[in-house]
Amino acid sequence: MLSKLAVRNAKRSIKDYIIYLITVTLAFSFIFAFNLISDAKSIVELSSMMQNFKLAMYFVNAFIILVICFLINYTTKFMFQKRSKEFGTYMLLGIQKKKIARMFTLESLILGFISLIISFGIGYVLNIIMTYIIMNIFDAPFSVDITFSWKAILLSFLYFAIIYLIVLFFLRRRIKKMKIHDLLYYEKQNEKTSKLKKYRGLIFIVAIFLGIVAIDTFDREFRAVEVNPSFGTIMLCLILIIISIYGVIYSLGDFILSFVLNNKKLKYKGNNLFVARTFSSKVRSMSFTLGTLTVLITLTLICLNLSGLFKGMFEYQINTYAPYDIVIADDEAKFKEYIDLVDDEYTIKESISYNTYMNTNNAVKNVLDSELNGWRDFDQLIKLSDYNKLLEMRGMEAVTLDDNEYILHVSRGYEGFKNNRNLESITLDNGIELQQKMFTSYKYTTSWAYGGGYVVVVPDYAVENLDVVENHLVINTEEETTEKFAQKLVGFAEPDFCEEDEYGYMVCYSLSSITVRGQEVANNNGLMTICLFVCYYIAIIFTTIVGTILAIQSLSDATKYKYRYQVLNKLGVDKRKLNKTILKQLSIFFLFPVVYPIIVSFFAINSLNRVFKIALVSDTTYLSYFGISLGLFFGIYLIYFIATYFGYKKNISD
């Protein structure tokens, strides 16, 4: 009977808490999928970097489990309160607490277990999709790993056990403490007013102040030229921000309420009074939960922003180091053989060979004096015609130069030298004087001329009598190049000279330099995949959890406070206006925990940009990442909002 009752109650709960169950299932699915991925041989063997993926996953999972605990614990508590009368009745019938606890535990476990089982299916599909994405990133052939990893399943069970042990521990304690009177009359109980109420204004100001201090301290860590942020300070900032968030959330509801109440025009306009009162009472009764949600949203946004920064950085790096499929700097005589070698493997789309020239009076280098200085101790020049061909190979527009002009193309580190007077005109070794036509860092690549960090583009005639630094061969292929082919090419470039080192080993040096895009991509991708997947993983789970808690809370309010809307209706508010009121109310409720995180995460990414900007396309690229992050977050959040809105309307009209 007891288990029959538990099963029936669980069945009923499925209907009422469908959003919650979907979220828990999704969370378990992600955990399982990531366990599968980090355990899959085909993934780990992609690159040496991917070994760390597993470690990162354990660490992240520990964190995620904690948050899932929060969700499940919250919802269990919530279900418990909603059914307090039912439990009271059990006690009245003479059922012992122990048995009631056992029944409710069984119910929670049934629900959790259903989620877990379904999650294996969904998780497996997710795993395939994510494997596909990773394989795509690495340009590796995609094949589905059909072998089912028992280890991943066991790990999922382990996480499940940990989560439910914690949740059930709290549940048992709650049941132990409950009094029959409180259960039977729970709905009639008044909320306790907080003793801190008087100080809300003060708390608000202090919290805001703490927030500003945290943001400023964080920014200071990244403001100096010598970037050396200390871990301790950053942690301190994080703690301060978290305290500030709880403080603001705790006090802001009343702040808004008193603002509305004190302004007669605002107070009596439309449904403002109703919405403000409902809202502030809501905030007052669940300020701690809302605070936690706000913290989660803050972390989510920061995670998403970081992933944007990382992604931008990696892409920029690829484009800086390997914009062309194959770049070879070697003896011109060997170029024919190189081309044959490439031709065997790929279809050559276009190729050019050109020379770089040296200018030893260092007219440019002497001015561009910074810590970014390359290892070449002379300026490197490229002929305009070669430069234009190189630009065209990247799909950029060709440029023109008068006979007495030059272009200085620098890496982003040298941007500060724009408009430098000493560069207005330069004189080369051969006596030709050139005026600066353009100074740019747009899409600079080290492939043009190794070891300088900048390149001087001169009219074709101006390289007369200058020594050649290197012969370059640049090839674009139809197909994507691979890491393997890079090794083949390097093997072909015979060492120029070999010598025995102090330990007796033969060490060979090669003056040639070979860059294959496929190899650079593979090197970068390991780290990028880890960063991106970890960030998105955290972001998705946190967002769904926040959405779920807000949805559950709103939907149960809709049932509980149905009469409020009936009263409004009787007072002459028609259906359309009622819906508008609901929309307004829910919008405020859902936006409330988002506003502060948006501000905090904006300042955070703004500070981090000081470090990242050098490796990004431009100083303001991070703004687009910020926008994308918000878009991603709101994309998921909106689904929960819409589901809540329609559920709310349904609950009220039922």
Next chain:
Amino acid sequence: MNEVLKIEYLKKYYGNSNNITKAVDDITFNIKEGEFVAIMGASGSGKTTLLNTIATIDNVTSGHIYVGGIDITTLKEKDVANFRKDNLGFVFQDFNLLDTLSIGENIAMSLVINGENPEVVDKKVNDIAKKLGIESILEKFPYEVSGGQKQRAACARALINKPKLILADEPTGALDSKSSRMLLETMEEMNEKLNATIMMVTHDAFSASFCERILFLKDGKIFNEIYKGDKTRKEFFNEILDVLTLLGGDLSDVK
């Protein structure tokens, strides 16, 4: 006859040192086996608090409550559940039936939980249902039956253990007058034919007129006590109304 319920100097105070509400203020009375007693009074007179203390839902501030000779004010937490199961039955204004269980299962609930033999359970449920005229709805769920039927199901649930005392808190509060009358007649029958001892809290004179004895509460104290004796229900009803008129206010309140 045995005393089923004996209350001595019962006090129940709420609030803090600045603001004390004396919900039940020094009440002493007895209920004998087979009695059908009503507790009447205006809102806030302490009726429900009194009932809750007897039901072990509330603690007492001072005084003693004996049910079947056991002092429930000194019962330990873990013994309370068993005590309720064996000695008390409850009927509430809002039925308190579990909506995931059918009417029959609701009635059987406490027996089953406590490990009674399934066949005995079935027999007992059918017996009691027949007596209360709800045998046709045993398979239905609470939301499929009327309020009156729900309340009779609640009565059946309260009766099934043959408790020493049935506590009813405004049992007709959520019912229409026809259902109310039927329920009260059922309770009268329970009292007369099954010899159930019932204590009913109500503010409704009509409901109270079905009882044999009525205690009137005012401000937590017993204000009056009347017996039906050989009076007809109509006479008794009128008498109740008279007391209620007095209860409504003192002469000094009228100016």
